[in-house]
Amino acid sequence: MADKNTPDIIYTKVDEAPELASASLLPIIRKFASAAGISVGTKDISLAGRILATFPEMLTEEQRISDDLAELGELVKTPEANVIKLPNISASVPQLVAAIKELQSQGYALPDYPEEPKTDAEKAVRAKYDSIKGSAVNPVLREGNSDRRAATAVKKFAQANPHRMGEWTRDSKTRVAAMSGGDFFSNEVSATLPKEATATIVLENAKTETVLKEGVKYPAGTVVDATYMSASALDSFLEDEIAKTKDEGVLFSLHMKATMMKVSDPIIFGHAVKAWLKPVFEKYGDEMKALGVNPNSGLGDLLARVKDQPEIMAAIEAVTAERPPMYMVNSDKGITNLHVPSDVIIDASMPALIRAGGKGWGPDGKEHDCVCVIPDNSYAPVYDAAVEFFKANGKLNPATAGTVQNIGLMAQKAEEYGSHPTTFEIPTDGVVKMVLDDGTVLHAHEVKAGDIWRSASARKAPIEDWVNLAIDRQRLTGYRAIFWLDENRAHDAELIKYVKPILEAKGVADKFEIMAPREATIASLETITKGENTIAITGNVLRDYLTDLFPILELATSAKMLSIVKLMQGGGLFETGAGGSAPKHVQQLLEEDHLRWDSLGEFCALGESFRFLAETKGNAKAKVLGDAVDVATQGILDNDRSPSRKVGQPDNRDSHYWFARYWAEALAAQGDDAELAAEFAPVAKALADDEAKIVAELAAVQGKPADIGGYYHADPAKLAAVMRPSATLNAIIG
Numbered sequence: 001m002a003d004k005n006t007p008d009i010i011y012t013k014v015d016e017a018p019e020l021a022s023a024s025l026l027p028i029i030r031k032f033a034s035a036a037g038i039s040v041g042t043k044d045i046s047l048a049g050r051i052l053a054t055f056p057e058m059l060t061e062e063q064r065i066s067d068d069l070a071e072l073g074e075l076v077k078t079p080e081a082n083v084i085k086l087p088n089i090s091a092s093v094p095q096l097v098a099a100i101k102e103l104q105s106q107g108y109a110l111p112d113y114p115e116e117p118k119t120d121a122e123k124a125v126r127a128k129y130d131s132i133k134g135s136a137v138n139p140v141l142r143e144g145n146s147d148r149r150a151a152t153a154v155k156k157f158a159q160a161n162p163h164r165m166g167e168w169t170r171d172s173k174t175r176v177a178a179m180s181g182g183d184f185f186s187n188e189v190s191a192t193l194p195k196e197a198t199a200t201i202v203l204e205n206a207k208t209e210t211v212l213k214e215g216v217k218y219p220a221g222t223v224v225d226a227t228y229m230s231a232s233a234l235d236s237f238l239e240d241e242i243a244k245t246k247d248e249g250v251l252f253s254l255h256m257k258a259t260m261m262k263v264s265d266p267i268i269f270g271h272a273v274k275a276w277l278k279p280v281f282e283k284y285g286d287e288m289k290a291l292g293v294n295p296n297s298g299l300g301d302l303l304a305r306v307k308d309q310p311e312i313m314a315a316i317e318a319v320t321a322e323r324p325p326m327y328m329v330n331s332d333k334g335i336t337n338l339h340v341p342s343d344v345i346i347d348a349s350m351p352a353l354i355r356a357g358g359k360g361w362g363p364d365g366k367e368h369d370c371v372c373v374i375p376d377n378s379y380a381p382v383y384d385a386a387v388e389f390f391k392a393n394g395k396l397n398p399a400t401a402g403t404v405q406n407i408g409l410m411a412q413k414a415e416e417y418g419s420h421p422t423t424f425e426i427p428t429d430g431v432v433k434m435v436l437d438d439g440t441v442l443h444a445h446e447v448k449a450g451d452i453w454r455s456a457s458a459r460k461a462p463i464e465d466w467v468n469l470a471i472d473r474q475r476l477t478g479y480r481a482i483f484w485l486d487e488n489r490a491h492d493a494e495l496i497k498y499v500k501p502i503l504e505a506k507g508v509a510d511k512f513e514i515m516a517p518r519e520a521t522i523a524s525l526e527t528i529t530k531g532e533n534t535i536a537i538t539g540n541v542l543r544d545y546l547t548d549l550f551p552i553l554e555l556a557t558s559a560k561m562l563s564i565v566k567l568m569q570g571g572g573l574f575e576t577g578a579g580g581s582a583p584k585h586v587q588q589l590l591e592e593d594h595l596r597w598d599s600l601g602e603f604c605a606l607g608e609s610f611r612f613l614a615e616t617k618g619n620a621k622a623k624v625l626g627d628a629v630d631v632a633t634q635g636i637l638d639n640d641r642s643p644s645r646k647v648g649q650p651d652n653r654d655s656h657y658w659f660a661r662y663w664a665e666a667l668a669a670q671g672d673d674a675e676l677a678a679e680f681a682p683v684a685k686a687l688a689d690d691e692a693k694i695v696a697e698l699a700a701v702q703g704k705p706a707d708i709g710g711y712y713h714a715d716p717a718k719l720a721a722v723m724r725p726s727a728t729l730n731a732i733i734g
């Protein structure tokens, strides 16, 4: 699909804080790029944009927009792709419903989200909305494996300016709680397919055979797993942990990934909501169902639906009084861990808690120790090991700590993160079988109604690419390199059968270790504690978890990470940081017109994207621009120009002014391209001459509410007015 009209670089239009930042940064990028004849286009992958693109038939001609995600999904499969991907919302149902409401209020005649679809028409609408739900963007664009690390300048800055870390003490009551069996980890089976195959997934019982899914195609060499979580084992585990937490006198918390794991994890979350309010569900379950309560949507939705039922409300209050205090998302507003399934997302929540010394916020607005419930044992040991390591050794010292880089198996919807179409909440007791087209029963599990069964897979080409990427990084760095694979886990054992022969064939087996996640966590923490560096070579889930965990400990945030996806067809995808879209930052902007979002991730991605353009299109000016971006980024760090957190102090917009200035100065000063130097010398001078005026104009707007005309679907003119308040700067940028 890449034709001559495809811009050289695509900068994605997203949501929340990064989109606010783009309103200020993108005009600067475009001005600088155009001087080198480089076009920077945008593609809308925002939640609102994806909703609008999905329902053209409901919209007027003028309201219709193209399906940019589908177009980008094709582009990333071509060598021409050069995409800067900012973080976007992976919507839970409450977020999706809120976005639909906002768009309806703006005059878009979209259908409501059918909570309980009955007619065929409602089912069709629901299926369309479900395709937008959860992590619906990243898996489409990630046609390559992941290389995430802190750029050297960023790591050095963090060591020279260490952030505050909470104290860890030996008597901390914080602990990680995982099931003792019946979980995905213990029920997993896995096999590598010798030839290509098409699978049918059926549920058999004495009376019937139900086809859960058919036509699941796998190329030869695919590693195919199947597993399930027992609903009854999960329920008794949750009840036990709620009771134990109460005895221990700490906060109860649950950490899931309801966005990426959009089918399984909201169900597990729903079990926790039911366990928390068990007596209420026992007594009023039918009434609540009639009111439309779905525990998977969280306590927030539940309370909204029963608020006019005094008897149910009284029962909820009575149970709550018996429960341990809960870990809060916002104690001022009474929003608990269980209010919305996507408020507490494990990759960001557990590292923040560990950085704070094992503390979470309680209903009293104070910090307390926490029981961290992570039901499945596939990855819980990573957090358990980290918590126990810091209890024994005290907090990490960011001034001296080395770094953990990551090479992650991610391409082509690898592993659990691609499992949604093959995940089922089992309707009746029976046996789930995966049957191949040649009649082979690949996997079979005896299950009970309510169990969560799923199959995940990883393809041969991405696995081999991932191992080779790891070999390259290890050779470039010489760092200790560990494959985080557990030989006692079925899936990992199949991967090891790929990894070892490749390492041996390349003669580098002695450079790599293979360790289960718990041991690898301890080894990595020991390594960085000594000030040394290591590469974690992991599957898709740990790619996600570790690239928040280690950066949040080492750099305070994962927003500053370099996050490169070397696309398997030769293109480049440059993700900006390893974190999310920071909803709290938007709230602050709306309330007091201060944006604390740090665009360092965007700066790092931009430099890489220009250099990639230089390599792939032989564009020498792009290299000059990219190298100057790096000088500007260094300038931001050296001169402490990153946004501060508090209103009245320099924010995201100020940091963009400085970025533009340092970038222009670097271009004016370089000797590789005289044309660019001549073009940017006056820009640099104007930006320096007008510094006082620009800084004053930016400062003047802070401290009062800001109106951007919508949360999910802002008004571009209002957004530009808020994010570009300096007429002097705008005149220079044009």
Ligand SMILES: NC(=O)C1=CN([C@@H]2O[C@H](COP(=O)(O)OP(=O)(O)OC[C@H]3O[C@@H](n4cnc5c(N)ncnc54)[C@H](OP(=O)(O)O)[C@@H]3O)[C@@H](O)[C@H]2O)C=CC1
Residues within 6 Å of the ligand: 086, 087, 088, 089, 090, 091, 138, 259, 342, 343, 344, 345, 348, 349, 557, 559, 577, 578, 579, 580, 581, 582, 583, 584, 585, 596, 597, 598, 599, 601
């Ligand atoms: N790649 C992607 O597209 C990703 C998308 N997401 C989505 O993002 C949303 C929010 O996710 P959540 O788990 O809350 O995680 P976030 O990473 O958005 O936020 C966690 C916290 O990290 C800090 N932070 C993150 N980015 C920056 C930045 N650039 N500058 C300064 N601080 C930063 C903020 O801390 P503080 O408030 O203390 O300033 C923020 O509240 C969800 O919808 C999620 O699905 C999540 C991860 C990746």
Ligand SMILES: O=C(O)CCC(=O)C(=O)O
Residues within 6 Å of the ligand: 090, 134, 135, 136, 138, 139, 259, 260, 347, 543, 544, 547, 578, 579
């Ligand atoms: O796509 C998402 O929902 C989150 C992605 C994420 O957290 C990551 O890749 O680090």
Ligand SMILES: [Mg+2]
Residues within 6 Å of the ligand: 347, 544, 545, 548, 578, 579
């Ligand atoms: Mg993540």
